[in-house]
Amino acid sequence: xxxxxxxxxxxxxxxxxxxxxxxxxxxxxxxxxxxxxxxxxxxxxxxxxxxxxxxxxxxxxxxxxxxxxxxxxxxxxxxxxxxxxxxxxxxxxxxxxxxxxxxxxxxxxxxxxxxxxxxxxxxxxxxxxxxxxxxxxxxxxxxxxxxxxxxxxxxxxxxxxxxxxxxxxxxxxxxxxxxxxxxxxxxxxxxxxxxxxxxxxxxxxxxxxxxxxxxxxxxxxxxxxxxxxxxxxxxxxxxxxxxxxxxxxxxxxxxxxxxxxxxxxxxxxxxxxxxxxxxxxxxxxxxxxxxxxxxxxxxxxxxxxxxxxxxxxxxxxxxxxxxxxxxxxxxxxxxxxxxxxxxxxxxxxxxxxxxxxxxxxxxxxxxxxxxxxxxxxxxxxxxxxxxxxxxxxxxxxxxxxxxxxxxxxxxxxxxxxxxxxxxxxxxxxxxxxxxxxxxxxxxxxxxxxxxxxxxxxxxxxxxxxxxxxxxxxxxxxxxxxxxxxxxxxxxxxxxxxxxxxxxxxxxxxxxxxxxxxxxxxxxxxxxxxxxxxxxxxxxxxxxxxxxxxxxxxxxxxxxxxxxxxxxxxxxxxxxxxxxxxxxxxxxxxxxxxxxxxxxxxxxxxxxxxxxxxxxxxxxxxxxxxxxxxxxxxx
Amino acid sequence: xxxxxxxxxxxxxxxxxxxxxxxxxxxxxxxxxxxxxxxxxxxxxxxxxxxxxxxxxxxxxxxxxxxxxxxxxxxxxxxxxxxxxxxxxxxxxxxxxxxxxxxxxxxxxxxxxxxxxxxxxxxxxxxxxxxxxxxxxxxxxxxxxxxxxxxxxxxxxxxxxxxxxxxxxxxxxxxxxxxxxxxxxxxxxxxxxxxxxxxxxxxxxx
Numbered sequence: 149x150x151x152x153x154x155x156x157x158x159x160x161x162x163x164x165x166x167x168x169x170x171x172x173x174x175x176x177x178x179x180x181x182x183x184x185x186x187x188x189x190x191x192x193x194x195x196x197x198x199x200x201x202x203x204x205x206x207x208x209x210x211x212x213x214x215x216x217x218x219x220x221x222x223x224x225x226x227x228x229x230x231x232x233x234x235x236x237x238x239x240x241x242x243x244x245x246x247x248x249x250x251x252x253x254x255x256x257x258x259x260x261x262x263x264x265x266x267x268x269x270x271x272x273x274x275x276x277x278x279x280x281x282x283x284x285x286x287x288x289x290x291x292x293x294x295x296x297x298x299x300x301x302x303x304x305x306x307x308x309x310x311x312x313x314x315x316x317x318x319x320x321x322x323x324x325x326x327x328x329x330x331x332x333x334x335x336x337x338x339x340x341x342x343x344x345x346x347x348x349x350x351x352x353x354x355x356x357x358x359x360x361x362x363x364x365x366x367x368x369x370x371x372x373x374x375x376x377x378x379x380x381x382x383x384x385x386x387x388x389x390x391x392x393x394x395x396x397x398x399x400x401x402x403x404x405x406x407x408x409x410x411x412x413x414x415x416x417x418x419x420x421x422x423x424x425x426x427x428x429x430x431x432x433x434x435x436x437x438x439x440x441x442x443x444x445x446x447x448x449x450x451x452x453x454x455x456x457x458x459x460x461x462x463x464x465x466x467x468x469x470x471x472x473x474x475x476x477x478x479x480x481x482x483x484x485x486x487x488x489x490x491x492x493x494x495x496x497x498x499x500x501x502x503x504x505x506x507x508x509x510x511x512x513x514x515x516x517x518x519x520x521x522x523x524x525x526x527x528x529x530x531x532x533x534x535x536x537x538x539x540x541x542x543x544x545x546x547x548x549x550x551x552x553x554x555x556x557x558x559x560x561x562x563x564x565x566x567x568x569x570x571x572x573x574x575x576x577x578x579x580x581x582x583x584x585x586x587x588x589x590x591x592x593x594x595x596x597x598x599x600x601x602x603x604x605x606x607x608x609x610x611x612x613x614x615x616x617x618x619x620x621x622x623x624x625x626x627x628x629x630x631x632x633x634x635x636x637x638x639x640x641x642x643x644x645x646x647x648x649x650x651x652x653x654x655x656x657x658x659x660x661x662x663x664x665x666x667x668x669x670x671x672x673x674x675x676x677x678x679x680x681x682x683x684x685x686x687x688x689x690x691x692x693x694x695x696x697x698x699x700x701x702x703x704x705x706x707x708x709x710x711x712x713x714x715x716x717x718x719x720x721x722x723x724x725x726x727x728x729x730x731x732x733x734x735x736x737x738x739x740x741x742x743x744x745x746x747x748x749x750x751x752x753x754x755x756x757x758x759x760x761x762x763x764x765x766x767x768x769x770x771x772x773x774x775x776x777x778x779x780x781x782x
Numbered sequence: 783x784x785x786x787x788x789x790x791x792x793x794x795x796x797x798x799x800x801x802x803x804x805x806x807x808x809x810x811x812x813x814x815x816x817x818x819x820x821x822x823x824x825x826x827x828x829x830x831x832x833x834x835x836x837x838x839x840x841x842x843x844x845x846x847x848x849x850x851x852x853x854x855x856x857x858x859x860x861x862x863x864x865x866x867x868x869x870x871x872x873x874x875x876x877x878x879x880x881x882x883x884x885x886x887x888x889x890x891x892x893x894x895x896x897x898x899x900x901x902x903x904x905x906x907x908x909x910x911x912x913x914x915x916x917x918x919x920x921x922x923x924x925x926x927x928x929x930x931x932x933x934x935x936x937x938x939x940x941x942x943x944x945x946x947x948x949x950x951x952x953x954x955x956x957x958x959x960x961x962x963x964x965x966x967x968x969x970x971x972x973x974x975x976x977x978x979x980x981x982x983x984x985x986x987x988x
Contacts, residue, residue: 333817375828388923396920719807730790779790
């Protein structure tokens, strides 16, 4: 009997293997609904856009290396600056965090076998790919947007921007907004419904709280952007008058709608970084996070408060004093939840036993630049100071500290941290540390002097500057810093690319990690877990008895759900087991629907309305085919 | 373990009703629709906020001598749409209680009224377009954009109805019951939005 029992577990995993197997090869990747494969697709696609945005940044810095340069002509400079911002925010950070990290890790962390809506998940990815391609078709055909990532009217109206660049911008952002909304809804439902039975909300990892907060923020923030963009396109294409003062429109309407979206977006960018920090710190200091409930609440509070501060981007446009004072005060309130998290991270590190390996270094670097960026952020809440420094490099310095340093460092730390899980191999530790120092130093050398230049009055967005302003030396230093930064970032990905083939093979849990994903093999099997895991705390991997119990359950064939493509669904708060779900398997419809939508957007751009209507018909036909079959018929 | 149901396998009317009765939490599909409604409601809020933002930035409203909207017909039509929440609700109740035949008829009744509503609204829309145009000024722009957005939401609801009527005519499954419940909350949302939109539309005359 004692010999027969292990064979029993082996037989079950083989059975699950057969049920969940997806076809390999190109067709397998095109029709995949596996959250891990979709996460990997998101990763490489957003990495491509990161590279594109990076090249644009280097071109901008090269142009500004010395006064009166002509590497870029003024028009191209505007295009590079606008495309850089748009790419980094919409096509790199959000897809990388929510798409790649969220997709790959959320189901693993909550003990599920897939996202709540696997085919919608695939659709989100294909729409993201099509929308990004759409924008870059514009860039490569000489129609890059050139009115900044915030695209203010009246500059963005047909009168002043007659070319299709702004239309590429607006339509690609409406397009990717569909993808992001679907992704956010999927993440919320996954977190609320598919947690392993027993993982009540208070036993959920902080990473998931951060992603829950981000997803809710996206659901409520994106419609404001979509509204602003649709109204803009109605004005540009059909002659409506929303932003047109002569016909009763208003230019500040754009700014209000844009920043009602835009400020929550800033927290949408940085909250996943908070989530990643709260995953990496406990593992590398070998203790649980300090003040767990406060940190969870602070993550949610940051997302919530972010909706009440938008007009601090508009202090210079002539708001009423009372309005400006309200928004300044509201902006200062954000310090409280940010401070809670900051002190919790620092206290956890100081009271633990830190191992200063690469992932933790990136998190410590993140904490330092987040403090610096946060401090310069507070200065903007002083309205006269803001009015003095708005549109100078001081602002550029501030937001690169927070949305490059603070938001992207943890993403890179996270890439190092989860690389062994995803690839089954370890990266090169020495190169990992070197890449951190290059990037950290490069980042500060690039962006710190911008504070000083801003205080000295150098305006942002100008394509060049005269030699006698005393700005030349610092600009030269910044440009050198940006090349150093590029070397640092390149060394991250060279390290990982080589390690992918040559790295040392690792087991399930090379770090002594804290959350569930480290209990399954590296890389995880298609079905994630042979047994729906037992969970009794947010640090599930450190509950030895639970993990031993999973092994027993596998032998006994309990909680293995091996009758089909199955996973467990629970109640939203207490995670009591409610039903067994039959999840969809591979489907050709998501990529086809995304293609049909790309057709629709293309013909809207060309203002060919009949062709656009035909593509709506194609979309409906694809949707009908998609919903023809039902789970019980599969 | 054995007491946890494989609810997706429920295909007969009785089995579906049993799954519906023992459910302790809303299904994933319900959450998905609830969140879609949240984001769409935010979209309507932005449009209505735009309407009033433009209104308070102008001294004259409607702008440029456009006549104020007439009140009666839009209110009557809206009442018609809101009234369909009744049959939609009854359709869900019947399906949950294992009577898919009755559910089909309630839904068909709702569909007939909703389709009539959309037809009448399109007729009013065309009539308005004869009087003033969205490219006249900002009032015309937001007026037609707001109404057009709502009509598009009604049209999507009608497509969901048609698809459900086709499915329910072939018997009930757990999947179709969830689809029906989800379509129902979509219609409740569209009805509430209709009230908000019509009050905004008629604001100059109220």
